[in-house]
Amino acid sequence: MSVPDVRVSLSRVPVCLSRVSVSLSRVSVSLSRVSVSLSRVSVPLSRVSVSLSRVSVSLSRVSVPLSRVSVSLSRVSVSLSRVSVSLSRVSVSLSRVSVPLSRVSVSLSRVSVSLSRVSVPLSRVGRAPHRTGASLPPLLAPRVRTRAWGGAEPGQAQDKFGGKRWRRGGVAPWGRGLGAAMRGAARAARLGAMAATGTGTGPATGTAHKRPHPEPAARIGTHDGTFHCDEALACFLLRLLPRYRDAEIVRTRDPQRLAGCDVVVDVGGEYDPGRHRYDHHQRSFAESMRSLRPDKPWSTKLSSAGLVYCHFGAQILAALLGQPEDGPVVTALYDKLYENFVEEIDAMDNGIAPAAGEPRYALSTTLSARVGHLNPRWNDPDQDTEAGFRRAMELVGSEFLERLDFYHRAWLPARALVEEAIRQRLEVDASGQVLELSQGGCPWKEHVFQLERELALPRPLQLVLFPDRGGQWRVQSVPTAPHSFQSRLPLPEAWRGLRDEALSELAGIPGCVFVHASGFIGGHRTREGALQMARRALELGAGTEST
Structure with missing residues (x-):
């Protein structure tokens, strides 16, 4: 290798190479008649920091033929000032590289390059310095693709x-x-x-690459001003659908602006699912889940939340759970979420009381009530409702998803446990009215009522046994309805409110722990003792329903 008349002058350049591994194998570089002429070239580099990180370059079987190239270097002035180059853990492997350079001519005149305050963060980049015995100037090193x-x-x-x-x-x-x-x-x-x-x-050729114009984002329309739980939930549910995921929420009562929306909820005075209009305030509206889906039992008048859930709920749940839309999991959770989440919002928005007569106490912490408190107070100077509506969507959305997660991961798996216990009930007590659950904390009440109907039990279940977290056992009465405080067979009235020795002596069962004052539940130290309490309650049969 011969490189004639090459002069390189580097002044005040600190270069730190640490842990550099260079492997060049079978490299043949031939430079012949190389003349490089640089005239009036000034390259000031100041405050340049180059850090190379996690870059690996592997060049294999690369052939770069350059022929008839003449490079002439004349009167080259290169000024490098305050340049710091740090190469750490650099590894480059070049194998079978052949670079013939012949008759190379490069003429650069009046070139000025100024780089100031440039920072390029790259680290652990491999590069291959030259180990051929003759060092090539870096700018003459072969470039490859x-x-x-x-x-x-x-x-x-x-x-x-x-x-x-x-x-x-x-x-x-x-x-x-x-x-x-x-x-x-x-x-x-x-x-x-x-x-x-x-x-x-x-x-x-220089022709610019044309990008397709994105489709405009969908728009969900609802009314402005004071907001309620039903439209907040309706908007949140719609945004769970792929087509409305990035939709803009347009809050207005302007008919022209609403007409430009892809879907409108809780405003506009029309219910037309074909045009995605879901209002329930018009005088002619009287739809319920049962009227729109005759296979469902609920007759509560729908709000905008119920309308959106009725039409899109199964699709939303299927996407969230990764289950078939018509599968048993989605079907069970669709019904559960409507009965225990959405129906309450429908009833509250339509002014339907949970029971006839004067309520005994106020319900002031329902989800609908908490959403209402997010509106501006009547005497607040700032009556803007936009920020509050966004908070309302976050509130109802988080509670909807948390409830879905509980029903999917806790409530639904409990059904199999309850069904197995029902099938084995005669092994617990010959009456068939005592149910034993192997795990405590299992949400069993609603499953009991549903399975009693599905399995057509000849006698209703009265008492349920299960272990508590402390290793003791409980005996609990089955309620008259899933959400009722009344019991089918409460524990005997004489036991209620007693504990420990006093209870054990009165009941004639050693090891009793307590009986609740209403009689709906009691405790014993062992399973056998709890079963004796249940059998004694069945024998007495004199307990009155708790109020």
Whole structure:
């Protein structure tokens, strides 16, 4: 290897190379008649920090033929000031690389490059310094094509739609001279920004790459002013659908603005599912879940929340749970969530009381009540409701998803446990009216009522045994309805309110722990003792229903 008349002057350049591993194998570099002339070239670099990180470059079987190229270097002035280059843990492997350079001529005149306050964070980048005995100037080292942005061919960039184009100013598929290297460095930041945003130059002709115009975001319309729980839940549920995931919420009563919305809830005075209009305030509206879906039992008048849930609830649950829309899991949870979450909101918004007569106490902490408290107070100077409506959507949405998670992961699996206990009830007591659950804390009440109907039990269940977390056992009466405080068979009245020895002596069963004052539940230290309490309650049969 012969490199004639090459002079390199570096002044005040601190270079720190640490743990650099370079492996060059079977490298043949022939430079013949190389003349490089640089005239009036000034390259001031100041405050430049280059940190290379986690980059690995592997070049294998690369052949770059450059012929008839003459490079002349004359009167070259290179000024490097305060340049710090740190290369750490660098590993580059070049194998079977052949670079013939012949008659290379490069002329650069009046070139000025100024880089100031440039920071390029890259670390652990491998590079291969030269171990051929003769050191080539870095700017004369061969350039090769590399893959960029994962999917493009070498030397190409890939846009966000999968198209490929040559990177103008990037690494070209042929060797580059000093000017190309400088231009590539100047354009590096711009190319990175293009890759991140999916923009960039077109092919080599300079034609810009045309991106398709995105479709406008969908719009969900609802009324402005004071908001309520039903439209907050309706908007949240709609945004769980893919088509409305990024939808804009338009709060207005302007008919023209509502007409431009893709779906309108709780305003507009019409119910037309074909046009996605879901209001319930019009005088003619009297729809319920039963009227729209005759297979459902609920007759409560629907609000906007119930209308959206009726039409889209199964689709929403199927997507959230990854289950078939018509499968048993979605069907069971659809009914459960309406009966125990959405129906209450429908009734509250339509002014339907939970029971006839004067209520004994006020219900002031329902979800509908808490949403109402998010509205501005009547005497607040700022009566803007936009921020409060967003909070209302977050509140009802989080509670809906939490309830779904509980029913899916706790309530639904309990059904199998209760069903198995019902089938084995005769092994617990010959009456068939005592149910034993193997695990405490299981939500069993609603499953008992449903399975009694499905299995057509000849006698209703009266008492349930289960262990508590402390290792003791409980005996609890089955309520008259899933949400009732009244019991089918409360524990004997004489036991109620007693504890420990006094209770054990009165009941004639050692080891009793307590009986609640209403008689709906009692405790014993052992399973056998709890079963004796249940059998004694069945024998007495004199307990009165708790009030």
